[in-house]
Each structure stands twice: as structure tokens, then as C-alpha cells.
Amino acid sequence: MKVTQLECLCLILLHLLHTAGSERFEVLGPTDSIVAVAGDDIILPCYLKPNISAEDMTVDWLNLDFLDSRVFRYQNHRIIREDQILFYSGRTSLFEEELWRGNTSLKLTRVQGTDEGHYKCFIQSKSWYDDFTVQVLVKVVGSKPVVSIEGHREGGMGLLCESEGWHPEPELVWLDSKGVNLSAGPPEIDKDYKGFYTVKQHVIVQETDTNHFTCRVQQSRINEKMETEIHLPSELFDYATPLRMAVIVLCCLGAVTVIGLSLAVYCIRNKKDKLTRNLDDLCNQNYELCEHKCK
Numbered sequence: 172m173k174v175t176q177l178e179c180l181c182l183i184l185l186h187l188l189h190t191a192g193s194e195r196f197e198v199l200g201p202t203d204s205i206v207a208v209a210g211d212d213i214i215l216p217c218y219l220k221p222n223i224s225a226e227d228m229t230v231d232w233l234n235l236d237f238l239d240s241r242v243f244r245y246q247n248h249r250i251i252r253e254d255q256i257l258f259y260s261g262r263t264s265l266f267e268e269e270l271w272r273g274n275t276s277l278k279l280t281r282v283q284g285t286d287e288g289h290y291k292c293f294i295q296s297k298s299w300y301d302d303f304t305v306q307v308l309v310k311v312v313g314s315k316p317v318v319s320i321e322g323h324r325e326g327g328m329g330l331l332c333e334s335e336g337w338h339p340e341p342e343l344v345w346l347d348s349k350g351v352n353l354s355a356g357p358p359e360i361d362k363d364y365k366g367f368y369t370v371k372q373h374v375i376v377q378e379t380d381t382n383h384f385t386c387r388v389q390q391s392r393i394n395e396k397m398e399t400e401i402h403l404p405s406e407l408f409d410y411a412t413p414l415r416m417a418v419i420v421l422c423c424l425g426a427v428t429v430i431g432l433s434l435a436v437y438c439i440r441n442k443k444d445k446l447t448r449n450l451d452d453l454c455n456q457n458y459e460l461c462e463h464k465c466k
């Protein structure tokens with residue numbers, strides 16, 4: 172059978188169309204998680220293998236830690252902004268000039284604590300789809316701990332330590348000068364709307380050789396720590412010892428009692444003297460009256 176040139180061309184075209192329609196690809200990205208510093212701009216890498224164009228495909232970026240997980244969508248050659256998680260609005264983009272070579276990486280600007288999570292890059296052509304998930308960790312070192320003296324508490328000195336703006340959630344521990352953990356339990360922890368943590372903890376310390384105490388706030392996953400040391404003069408503790416307190420209180424009470432009693436005695440005496448004097452005066456002026464009354 173003889174094949175004409177036209178028939179041959181048609182066959183080739185058909186074959187091309189077929190392979191184009193069922194083109195398979197893989198979606199790839201980094202296997203290690205991405206550690207982002209809060210406030211920075213980051214790229215979440217994602218690309219097609221083979222490196223065919225993604226310009227005609229649908230590219231979805233999803234944060235799997237959210238129920239309505241849309242972070243970004245590219246479809247029909249344009250960016251779809253509907254149904255996007257609110258706090259990603261205006262912070263996500265693709266490198267559109269890179270789509271033709273299968274680069275569908277996401278750019279995320281001004282990273283915040285709540286951005287931490289698992290991100291899925293999901294790519295769909297007319298006949299195929301695949302996805303890849305990358306983990307993002309956000310780290311930020313909080314403020315240097317602020318230590319304040321709260322005064323005498325239960326026979327010791329009350330101290331408070333506070334540090335804010337951490338991610339991930341840090342640990343807080345009070346230490347004496349020998350490095351012994353003085354904390355009685357876990358710290359109080361608060362999380363703000365951007366996902367950053369504030370920690371604080373009260374502690375009651377007793378007098379030691381040095382009276383040096385340290386508040387340490389640390390996050391071992393990101394290998395960061397901040398600490399503040401405080402030195403308490405021992406007079407603070409002297410005043411606080413219960414026996415001394417009792418003696419001082421008793422002395423005060425004693426002094427008050429003595430002064431009170433003396434005053435009372437003085438007043439009574441004073442009044443009595445005055446009365447007697449008044450009566451004498453009266454008698455001198457009015458002798459007749461007193462003949463009956465006074466004698």
C-alpha cells in the first residue's frame with residue numbers, strides 16, 4: 172500500500188497531538204524543610220520534570236495546615252485571587268516569566284509565624300496532574316528577657332521574667348548561679364495574631380552565696396537562646412527573713428503601745444488637774460456657794 176505525502180503528514184500530526192495531550196510530568200521540589208526567618212521573603216521551589224511549560228496548566232499552592240487551604244492559584248493564564256487565605260493576600264506570587272520552563276516556585280514575602288506549615292504545589296494539565304509538598308519552618312528570636320523584682324513572697328524574693336516575639340514556642344527556665352533549674356513548672360505562654368509567642372514566669376528565690384539568678388529563654392530546634400542575669404543585694408533578703416520581720420513587727424507594736432499608754436496617762440492627769448484648778452477658782456470667787464458645796 173502506498174502512503175501519500177498528505178496521509179503521512181496527517182499521521183505525524185495525529186501522533187504529535189496524542190503525545191501532547193497525554194504528556195506526563197512529575198512535580199518536584201526540595202526534600203529538606205525550608206527554614207525562614209520572620210520578616211524575610213522566601214521562595215518555595217517547585218518545578219516540572221521534564222521541564223515542559225506550565226503556562227497552560229493550573230498551578231495551585233495550598234497550605235495543608237488550613238481547612239480552606241488556598242495560598243495561590245494560577246489558571247487560564249491568570250492569577251485567581253478568590254478563596255485565598257486572607258493573610259496570604261498580597262504576599263504570594265509566581266515567577267510568571269519562568270512558567271514556560273516548568274518553574275512553578277512560589278514567592279512568599281514578609282514571612283510571619285502563622286506561615287509555618289506544609290505547602291503543596293499541585294499542578295494540573297488537561298490530562299495529567301501531580302503534586303509535591305514542602306515544609307516551611309519559621310524562626311524568630313524573641314526579645315532579651317526582662318526581669319523584674321516583685322518583692323517579698325512566701326519567705327523569699329519574688330522575681331518575674333518575660334520575653335516576647337518567639338517562634339517556634341520557646342522554653343523558659345530560671346537558674347541559680349550553679350545552673351540549677353529553679354522553675355516550679357512550665358511558663359505561661361501567649362500567642363499573638365501573627366503567630367509569635369510571649370513567655371513569662373514567676374519564681375521565688377532564696378538567698379544564696381552569690382545571689383545571682385538567670386532567666387534563660389531558649390528554642391533548641393532553631394538553636395537560639397537569650398538570657399538575663401540579675402543580682403539581688405543580700406539586704407533585700409535580710410529584711411525578708413521571717414524572724415527579722417517578726418522582731419520588727421513586735422518592736423513597732425511595742426513602741427506604739429508604750430506611746431499610746433503614756434499619752435492616755437498624760438491626758439487623764441492633765442484633765443484632772445484642770446478640774447481641780449477650776450473648782451478652786453470657783454470657790455475663791457463665790458465663797459457662799461462653796462460653804463455648802465465644797466466643805
Ligand SMILES: *[C@@H]1O[C@H](CO)[C@@H](O)[C@H](O)[C@H]1NC(C)=O
Nearest residue numbers: 221222223224271272273274
Ligand atoms: C530543560 O532541561 C534540559 C535537560 O534537562 C536542559 O538542557 C534545558 O536547558 C532545560 N530547558 C529550560 C528552558 O530550562
Ligand SMILES: *[C@@H]1O[C@H](CO)[C@@H](O)[C@H](O)[C@H]1NC(C)=O
Nearest residue numbers: 214216217218266269274276
Ligand atoms: C525558579 O525561578 C526562581 C526565580 O527566578 C529561581 O530563584 C529558582 O531557582 C527557579 N527554580 C528552578 C527550579 O529553576
Ligand SMILES: *[C@@H]1O[C@H](CO)[C@@H](O)[C@H](O)[C@H]1NC(C)=O
Nearest residue numbers: 342344352353354355356357
Ligand atoms: C525545670 O523544672 C521544671 C519543674 O520541674 C520543669 O517543668 C522544666 O521543664 C524544667 N526545665 C528545664 C529546662 O529543665
